[in-house]
Amino acid sequence: MAATKRVTVTTLQKMKEQNEPIAMVTAYDAPSAAVAEAGGADVLLVGDSLGMVVLGYDSTVPVTMEEMTHHTKAVSRKSQRALVVTDLPFLTAHLQKDEVLKAAARLLQEGGAQAVKVEGAHAVLSGIEACVAAGIPVMGHIGLTPQSVHQLGGYRIQGKDSETAQRLLEEAQTLEAAGVFALVLECVPEELAQRISQELTIPTIGIGAGRGCDGQVLVYHDLLGYGSGGRVPSFVKTYASIGEAARQGVHSFVEEVKSGRFPTEEHVFRLDPAVMEGLYGGRTSDGSDL
Numbered sequence: 001m002a003a004t005k006r007v008t009v010t011t012l013q014k015m016k017e018q019n020e021p022i023a024m025v026t027a028y029d030a031p032s033a034a035v036a037e038a039g040g041a042d043v044l045l046v047g048d049s050l051g052m053v054v055l056g057y058d059s060t061v062p063v064t065m066e067e068m069t070h071h072t073k074a075v076s077r078k079s080q081r082a083l084v085v086t087d088l089p090f091l092t093a094h095l096q097k098d099e100v101l102k103a104a105a106r107l108l109q110e111g112g113a114q115a116v117k118v119e120g121a122h123a124v125l126s127g128i129e130a131c132v133a134a135g136i137p138v139m140g141h142i143g144l145t146p147q148s149v150h151q152l153g154g155y156r157i158q159g160k161d162s163e164t165a166q167r168l169l170e171e172a173q174t175l176e177a178a179g180v181f182a183l184v185l186e187c188v189p190e191e192l193a194q195r196i197s198q199e200l201t202i203p204t205i206g207i208g209a210g211r212g213c214d215g216q217v218l219v220y221h222d223l224l225g226y227g228s229g230g231r232v233p234s235f236v237k238t239y240a241s242i243g244e245a246a247r248q249g250v251h252s253f254v255e256e257v258k259s260g261r262f263p264t265e266e267h268v269f270r271l272d273p274a275v276m277e278g279l280y281g282g283r284t285s286d287g288s289d290l
Contacts, residue, residue: 024216093128144187
């Protein structure tokens, strides 16, 4: 069997140049990584969204380096083709650049990722430049940046007026100059995302950013309708209803246990009658009296 060729940052650049859309899916553990990769995803993003989707936090803010490393390990074990990118968690990219380097290096060396993603622009520029200079690929992320949700006043569309739209365009250009290999645009108007995508030579990957980006990303649990709970964002398309199937499966199991219909004959193991006689009939397994 021929070896699987790994998607790299160079692959993504060529995809942009050839107008081939990039498909990125979040993955948080080995099963989701295996499913997403088997489905053909080009990039697996170990997003700090795992805090909300998998760990039950109210936001991404509580997610730690230990948690990101742990989940990145699980994803990287199952990835043979897709580029594995993992988030630097809350505030990490704002530390001194030596600390940013250590954190990014840990996610690559210990976690097995091939790149890191950093939210923000000017405030995290020194850390991004340090990582790039050290040979660590960095994916940028602007627009709605969930780690800054409290400062932004909630999960709101960004770049709706001329001032903020201009700021986002300038941030995108600054990040490209700093050496990021791709840029996530989250919750920005389609026209602005398209303009940014046209201005940059690096790929853009949109989430709630319309059709003009070079690629798209969705959260694994959202696109599969699996345990995401609550209101699904309007920019999400659900391609399967795994959550409903799972709930029905559990309901059927519980009902059969309570009614005595599970387990049946096909689900049990049998003991040799002689062994049973030895246990309960006063004889040993060879038939002699105890």
